[in-house]
Amino acid sequence: MIGLKDIAKLANVSVSTVSNVLNGRKNVGKATRERILQICSEQGYSHASNKHSKPSQTRTIAFIFSDFDRDFYLKIIQGISDCLTENGYDLIICTSKSSGNVMRRHFASGCISLDGSMTDDYLISIAKPDFPIVLMDRIIEHPYANTKSVIVDNYPVMCEMVQGLVDKGYRRFAYIGGLEFTLDNQERFAGLTDTLEKNGIQFDRRNYFHGNYRENSGYQAAKILILSNALPDVLVCANDNMAIGAIRAFEENRIKVPDDIAVTGFDDSDSAAMAGLTTISIPRYESGYLAAKELLGLIAGTGNNEPFKLSAAIRWRKSVK
Template sequence: MSRDKMVGIKDIADRCGVSPTTVSNVLNNKNNVGRQTRDRILEAARELGYVPKRAEETIHKRKKNTVAINFSDFDAQFYFDVLHGISDYAVKKDFNLLICTKENFSKYADSDSICGCIIMDWSTDDATILKIADKGIPMVTLDRQMPHKLIKNMVTGNYESERTLVEKLVDSDFRSFAFLGGIDSDDNRERYRAFRDVLKENDISFNRNLLYEGDWTEKSGAAAARLIMLQPKMPEVLVCANDLMAIGAIRKFQENGIRVPEDISVCGFDDVIMSKYLGLTTVSVPNYERGYLAMQALADIIDGTGNFDNFKIGARVKWRKSIKSVT
């Protein structure tokens, strides 16, 4: 069933082999249906992405000029370019923007003045997002996979671009690696998976003692660098899941007289502004374009011309001086 076709009671009835009346009774919380049948119907409704008719109609009744942006102040620097892209398209199409952090997102997104949402904050829990979508508010998520009838997922090509980076390192005869990951998320898992896949495919062993956990911040990058410096033998290259952690590691290495890239190479992911000035090799994510396309997609959905198909944003490696002897 296509994502842009609303699921109805008959679809659920066909899936469960019951009558539409039985499905209606369950969805309206009537007590005349057995527990096993009730559970089966509710599970089918969830899997099919059923939106109650009153919620579906809400999309068309809401004011069509204000979009809520679920913004993370935890990693504000990373999202500024995304916000710039969102704002440019919103102004072009006469939309107002309401910027909400995790703490007040639920309150404002549930307002009758909101006609859609863009989800940027990875720390906002899935249940909160799904609850709002169930009320008929269309959404676009960035770097988050959420199957729902009213949610369009826009993801970065994390796996493909990280593979390109690590494959080039291997081709340049690097054989000793450390990996610094961020907080558990789709981004982090995909980047680490690509890293491990390339090493495995090239028969390069990976010492689990050189797998470090950060939280996307410079401080956690510095902490990982301190641990690396305690190793009997430092790795040839530190692969970081984002730029801020890589920058923190580089600064800590340099404070202790360890040269980058002569003594250890370092790379990141995202291409934040500071990366260019520090000469950090990284994967460049087109954040302005991501924001612009996210707002464009949401505007099209609100206007009835868009769809909820997933969309993947490409990213490319930028080679700079923090990596030694790349051929």
């Protein structure tokens, strides 16, 4: 079996350089990283299976995620579980801390990943013909990675919602973003700014507040916004948790929603419906089901690697006039 030293020799680099690439570290140049990954693919080398030879194929799928704070995970897991049960597969659910062991030991036939802490390089090094990965938080287009993306088509529905807000007469916008490196946040913010520009409205970058998708970050961002003494017409939030946190801060300061400021979210969580929050509804159960179905297709050799984008819909509620 070809080993790490053989890959290093073929790539004309040190063993530690190969190890850094396969473990997703970012201290290797792009050209060198690409060359190493290409050689690994050509030689059929898998960092995972090299340590533990793979037994007969299991009928188990791993779902990997990193954030317990977001309630929509339960709907995704239910969708994944239903699809796998129908097809005679078992499901392992693990967090980022344990996921590396699952993939290295090939306890599963493939995995579904919703874990922002995993680097693209690490996922590329793991996603092999015999271990496909479906990604629910990003798109990786790489010739040597057996991945497929099942993601929300954030941009058009955010454009639609912002246009609806403009049509209702809102002109001064603020935004609480999620983690900036995430595809969700990038597409949602682009939908906001592009639609405002289309309507001749300039977004004031001072009204961009950083969050992390958790309720407390929305609460803290709203408190800072309140201190500015210049409330916008509407606060657009990258998810429901932050929107609900912001509403809590406004209520504590006797700022009425939507009379003094409108608020919108994204996700359509159960708590959003209870709070009367205008938001964007994502079919979470269906996304989990489809992710599992696409992964089984990759395992069977009948799937493809083209990204699958899910449409979403606006839910207008009382947090907007």
